[in-house]
Amino acid sequence: MTALSESVEVPAAPPRRRMPGWARGALAAAAAVAVLVVTSELTGEHQLTSSGTIQSAVRLLMPILLAGLGGLWAERAGVINLGLEGMMIMGTWGAAFCGLHWGLWAAILGGAVFGALGGLLHALATVTFGVNHIVSGVAITLLGAGLTKYLSTLIFEPVSRNPRQSPQLPGVDTYSVQPLGDWLGAVEDARLPVLADLAGLLRGVLTGFTPLVLLGFALVPLSYWILWRTRFGLRLRSCGENPYAAESLGVSVYAHKYAAVVISGALAGLGGAALVLNPGQLGYLENQTGGRGYIGLAAMIFGNWRPAGLLAGSALFGYVDGLQLRAGGAAVHALLYGASLLAVAVAVWWLYRRHWLAAGLAAAAGAVAYAVYYLSDTVPREFATYAPQLVTLVVLAVAAQRLRPPAADGLEYRRGSGD
Incomplete structure (x- = not known):
């Protein structure tokens, strides 16, 4: 009897299936919305879910998101980019200068180019000359602040009579999804319990956005597709995991690191352009980045070096920033x-x-x-x-x-x- 029982194999329990990443993200977003709606109703502080607060949050999360994407590209290639703040600062000046002379799209391109120049300098220091990544990043941040201050004094002061800011840029067009936006506005103004909060949250996302907001959100899935679904992205990420193994397989590690850090700088520069082209600002102002490059780096770490997690972290920080400014x-x-x-x-x-x-x-x-x-x-x-x-x-x-x-x-x- 004992031998018979020992010979019978007990089937192993089936392995637990992990919830897909997209499902976990959707569940987390639903939980965040539920907490905001319940808090708004129980405390009576309806600014938590108002469309104006969400519009401010979307505009303020964009510089953080773009800086975080810049950090993601660099660190996936094995280069720590602590100079994101400096590249953002350079992007603010480049966007203001080009925007004043050639318009909106030139401002976006100018911010990206000036940020990319900072990224190129960081790549030259860290990849070619082997400078410590932290030291190089801090140096670029200091250099960016000093260089833009000098250029602002040289070029903007004769026009604006103020060395710390540029003249105001031409207005930036904003867009809305209509007629859905108007219908959501009517529901929000009616202050129906729960429905008004949900309408305010959705209306804030679907109205009052700028072209740069659309570009920033599009760069999240685009970055994921390039880094995780293309041959170039696989090679780039291999440089951040084991560059010597990548080298043995014929990957040009230096070229991929250079490409990643220059793209990182361009994305951080776009973050600076997002600050300059914010409809509430529309111009360069000294120290306007306010540490958002470092917060972008924190959002990237919060997101575990993944684009979707980075978006969640940027939304959190942007929401808190927009809320305290508005309410x-x-x-x-x-x-x-x-x-x-x-x-x-x-x-x-x-x-x-x-x-x-x-x-x-x-x-x-x-x-x-x-x-x-x-x-x-x-x-x-x-x-x-x-x-x-x-x-x-x-x-x-x-x-x-x-x-x-x-x-x-x-x-x-x-x-x-x-x-």
Whole structure:
């Protein structure tokens, strides 16, 4: 009996199928929308879901998204690009100069070209001369700030009478999906519970967008297709994982690294152009990047070096930035309530997965957020102003455990020196 029972094989349990990436992204987006709608209804702070807030968020996430895409291209090839901020600064000046002389599309091209020049300098330093990537990136940021200040004084001051800004650019056309936009506006103005919030969120995305917004969103799937679905992208990513193995297979590692870093600079320069061509700004202003190059780098890390995750991180930071600019401390204060709801949902998820420590930490974070919300009426203006930076720190701290950067990211490569 014992021998018979030992000879019978128990069928193995079928492997658990992982949820596709697109499904996880859609589920996360639906959860974020649900949290915003519930928070708006329970706190009465309807600016959280108003179409004006979402329009501001879309315009403000675009520089972060483009800078993050620039970081993604460079780091997938194994080059850390801490000079994104400097390349964005160069892009702002190039976009303003070309826009003043030749119009909108020249401004977009000028921002990309000036950013690409910064990328070329970074590639020359890191790929050809082996300069430390961090040192080179910091140097380019300082160089970009100093160079644009000099050029602004030389060229813009005689025209605008102000060395810190350019003359105002001609207006930028905005577009909307009609008549859907008008219908959503009527639903939002009617303030029907839940429906008004959903209409405001959707209307903010479908109305008031600029050509550069469309270009920026199109670059996300385009970057994914090139990097993950083409021979060039496979070779480029192999340079960031194991450049010596790529070299042994005949890949020109130097050429692919140069191409990636120059494209990285061009994308960061487009991020600068997005700031200059924002309908609320329309011109170059000294220090207008405000650290968005570094926030773009944080969004890329939050997205685990993937375009879809980068888009989610950029949307988060852009939304918080747009919210504090449009509604101030009261709306940021209401976000604490939403954060507590989200933390409870995360705690329930970890309980379902039987990760007790993670569930306890999430519940504790939710309790702290709700306590701050309950014990205060608003948040200080200084806190609201720096809310995007604070969200960046919190998100990176939470996401640090699941990150997987390219294996050779930041390592010096010399042809023929592999083991």
